[in-house]
Amino acid sequence: MKATSIRARVRAEMTEEIKTIARAHLATDGANLSLRAVARDLGVVSSAIYRYFPSRDELLTALIVDAYNSLGGTVEERESTVDRQDHAGRFLAVCHAIRDWALARPHEYALIYGSPVPGYRAPTDTVAAAARSVSVLCRILQDAARAGVLVAGDDKPLPAEVEPEMARIGAQFCPAVPLPALSRGLAGWLQLFGAVSFELFGQFDNVFDQRDAFFAHQMGQLTAYLGLGRRRTG
């Protein structure tokens, strides 16, 4: 029993080490990661990796799930430090957590939010991990709605085809939020990731230099658009 768990622990550590090295290789190889290169860095023969991951794709999948969880965890953590009543502040914390995480781990961001890897199909394992971040947004909207401080916008009615899908998402994550407000929330989410992707993927090169301030300003505007009111400062 004790002995088994030693072997298991070593195995877990080894698995982590492989992933850590593989993550570093994302920077140079992008998503067409080389198992042999990982094995070399690990100081092990290439076939030894197969004791831990049955194929290159499985390793990639593990990295993807880890990345989603790392991002999700960071977002949850940063958001949780903000006063619960300060919905705008909570949203801004989410925005900055995402951007900071992305700037710190650009290749992992690219792995999950960039172009799909050719020939790789993500299994559905990733869905739950992927949902962590956006569900924080939903929770903020939900809290604001229940507190009665979610400001309505001049929304156009949702198209009939879209309503059921939006309703399904709302029912799952934030039932108190009116669908038009949820729709605005998702629009904001798209803008947030549009901003981060443009910055990371080089679209701002030779255009914007003051990226911190630009991002902060854009997200500040967005907060109002989402109906979260102004940030409390005292």
Next chain:
Amino acid sequence: MKATSIRARVRAEMTEEIKTIARAHLATDGANLSLRAVARDLGVVSSAIYRYFPSRDELLTALIVDAYNSLGGTVEERESTVDRQDHAGRFLAVCHAIRDWALARPHEYALIYGSPVPGYRAPTDTVAAAARSVSVLCRILQDAARAGVLVAGDDKPLPAEVEPEMARIGAQFCPAVPLPALSRGLAGWLQLFGAVSFELFGQFDNVFDQRDAFFAHQMGQLTAYLGLGRRRTG
């Protein structure tokens, strides 16, 4: 002279054919495109490609420039068919042109708006081509501003660091547009590309099915946010 231009024309056709084949290979290989595979499909020995492109990276650059120009041209064309006074309609035409182009040529979209290719640095040749689409947006804002129909929003003041950069862009593309409105325009641009990227890169899988309607709705909302008023229907 005549003879020279025949050779030149054949050369141009060959160059185009190489790019066409290479574009097709983007679908299977993504950005780590194989010269040898292109040569095979062209029915030519691999070293022959070097008569036309000095390296794999130069071929990639050509594809990137072409993609930006193709997108830019499509956007310009679609936008130009809309009544000049219908600024909202013009903006929506741009949005749909971009999404339609991206859905029709997903791998070219990924090449220019997806994760950067590892080991590849885009030369500055691409900047002009890349600016074509966004400059259409600026032109719409400019026309609306000059017509006096660009509605002001409740904008927060631009941060001091951001203002000069925004002013530079404004001066270059749309001097009549107030900077806060330009800033909102760029926010909308980010949302537009965020929406297209999420859809193309698989973030909507298992979440949204009614993507046409969802996109149309989001962009309709965005139009109002940008201060372009409602779409004219008659």
Next chain:
DNA sequence: TGTACATCAGTGAACGCGCGTTCACTGATGTAC
């Protein structure tokens, strides 16, 4: 119009690499009695 020469497209072999995955194996670690 005809000939000598220059240009240049495409060939084929080679260099020196890389890769993912399989398989029979050794030897250490853990388990059951």
Next chain:
DNA sequence: TGTACATCAGTGAACGCGCGTTCACTGATGTAC
């Protein structure tokens, strides 16, 4: 506590591929006189 056996991590060789780029070359096309 000691021994027989099972598990499993890691080895090393091999299979069958792939790649970008260089280089000396052939032979056709174009140019200049």
